[in-house]
Amino acid sequence: MGEKPTIDMESGSPSIHRFIAVFKDPEKEHIFRQEELPKQRRLVFGLCAFIAISIPIFMLSDFMVVKPAPWDAFLLIQRLIHIGACVIFLLVIPRVRRSSTYDALLFCTLFVFFVLLELGSFTFLGDYALYALFDIIIMLSLYASGILTVKLSTIICLYHSVVSVLIVLTLKDLNVHAQIMMIFGYALTNGAGILLSITHHKNVRQQYLLQQSLRGKSLQLKSLAYRDSLTNALNRRSFQDHFRDIEKMASRLEHNDKGLFMIAADIDFFKEINDNFGHDVGDKVLRAFVRLIEANIRSVDKVYRFGGEEFMILLQECTIETATARVEKIIKLLNSGSLGVEELEKPVTCSFGITPVLASDTIDSVCIRVDEALYAAKKNGRNQYVLGSL
Numbered sequence: 055m056g057e058k059p060t061i062d063m064e065s066g067s068p069s070i071h072r073f074i075a076v077f078k079d080p081e082k083e084h085i086f087r088q089e090e091l092p093k094q095r096r097l098v099f100g101l102c103a104f105i106a107i108s109i110p111i112f113m114l115s116d117f118m119v120v121k122p123a124p125w126d127a128f129l130l131i132q133r134l135i136h137i138g139a140c141v142i143f144l145l146v147i148p149r150v151r152r153s154s155t156y157d158a159l160l161f162c163t164l165f166v167f168f169v170l171l172e173l174g175s176f177t178f179l180g181d182y183a184l185y186a187l188f189d190i191i192i193m194l195s196l197y198a199s200g201i202l203t204v205k206l207s208t209i210i211c212l213y214h215s216v217v218s219v220l221i222v223l224t225l226k227d228l229n230v231h232a233q234i235m236m237i238f239g240y241a242l243t244n245g246a247g248i249l250l251s252i253t254h255h256k257n258v259r260q261q262y263l264l265q266q267s268l269r270g271k272s273l274q275l276k277s278l279a280y281r282d283s284l285t286n287a288l289n290r291r292s293f294q295d296h297f298r299d300i301e302k303m304a305s306r307l308e309h310n311d312k313g314l315f316m317i318a319a320d321i322d323f324f325k326e327i328n329d330n331f332g333h334d335v336g337d338k339v340l341r342a343f344v345r346l347i348e349a350n351i352r353s354v355d356k357v358y359r360f361g362g363e364e365f366m367i368l369l370q371e372c373t374i375e376t377a378t379a380r381v382e383k384i385i386k387l388l389n390s391g392s393l394g395v396e397e398l399e400k401p402v403t404c405s406f407g408i409t410p411v412l413a414s415d416t417i418d419s420v421c422i423r424v425d426e427a428l429y430a431a432k433k434n435g436r437n438q439y440v441l442g443s444l
């Protein structure tokens with residue numbers, strides 16, 4: 055599956071066309087509509103289900119007002135086609151993946167729906183006002199629901215207004231006064247509907263932008279809360295909060311050739327660096343150390359600063375050979391002066407403890423084991439690694 059599309063809020067809030075209520079940038083409009091599609095599908099699904107259920111109820115009441123044969127048979131066929139169209143749409147709509155396909159399908163369904171509804175109006179015994187009321191309610195709820203884009207609302211409104219006016223004019227049993235009122239009613243409903251539609255689409259887009267910006271801000275805050283401000287490495291809180299994921303990963307890899315490895319790293323004689331060259335140089339060393347580690351692990355692996363000059367490195371899906379090879383390489387790079395802090399007279403060295411993370415481990419058990427290995431490395435003379443015993 056592709057990555058979920060998002061609107062880039064850094065490049066400024068995208069503006070909205072005033073009358074057609076879509077984003078001015080077509081790509082942003084496309085991303086927005088793809089994200090909105092699941093919600094729209096749910097709405098249309100609900101609407102179709104409502105029509106499919108309510109029409110049989112109307113069929114029962116129709117018998118009271120419908121004209122005699124052949125209109126009764128006509129009405130029955132018309133209602134059955136309605137229900138059939140809704141059922142087909144109910145089956146198809148959950149599978150629609152593109153907003154353009156969705157629009158085309160919706161337009162076809164609504165077209166069939168209104169043609170049948172308009173034809174159905176002839177079957178009522180002069181009770182056109184009742185039919186019109188039902189019709190107007192459906193139109194208004196469609197406009198206001200956001201199912202239709204402003205473009206679709208306008209097309210349907212024009213088509214429906216023209217046909218409805220023609221029907222009103224051809225109805226012999228409506229007097230002139232009633233005809234004028236009906237036409238006036240349709241004009242007002244459709245006009246109000248288009249305005250509702252524009253307002254609705256603008257609101258939905260503005261709300262979407264607001265949500266995007268809030269989502270971005272909350273991600274920024276989360277990242278700030280989980281990062282160490284000096285080195286930008288992940289911090290101890292992040293390690294604690296994500297340990298559940300680490301446990302899950304360890305269980306998943308339990309019977310695998312590859313597993314998870316925790317490495318504790320502690321820079322040797324760091325106090326001396328601070329004392330001899332000052333805190334600023336000490337800070338520089340810490341930043342350069344994190345950069346060097348990050349450059350020598352994969353992007354899925356993680357570096358956490360636990361405090362001071364103490365770090366944890368989590369290697370994912372690797373073997374003991376790879377874990378030790380990576381640490382050996384880092385030790386070699388440090389000894390060759392690759393840290394690149396010019397103020398220092400001799401290379402900075404570091405001691406490491408390495409241990410696999412087991413499915414049965416808790417945060418404490420793994421930290422204790424890896425700390426013991428690190429302590430042994432320090433005790434053995436520093437600038438080396440020790441594998442923790444299980």
Ligand SMILES: Nc1nc2c(ncn2[C@@H]2O[C@H](COP(=O)(O)OP(=O)(O)OP(=O)(O)O)[C@@H](O)[C@H]2O)c(=O)[nH]1
Nearest residue numbers: 320321322323324325326328333336337361362363
């Ligand atoms: N520059 C700088 N120093 C820090 C920071 N946090 C802790 N320190 C210093 O790191 C030093 C840690 O010293 P020790 O715990 O004695 O460790 P060490 O000198 O590296 O000795 P060993 O670990 O035994 O090799 C202390 O002097 C702390 O003040 C920091 O953010 N920046």
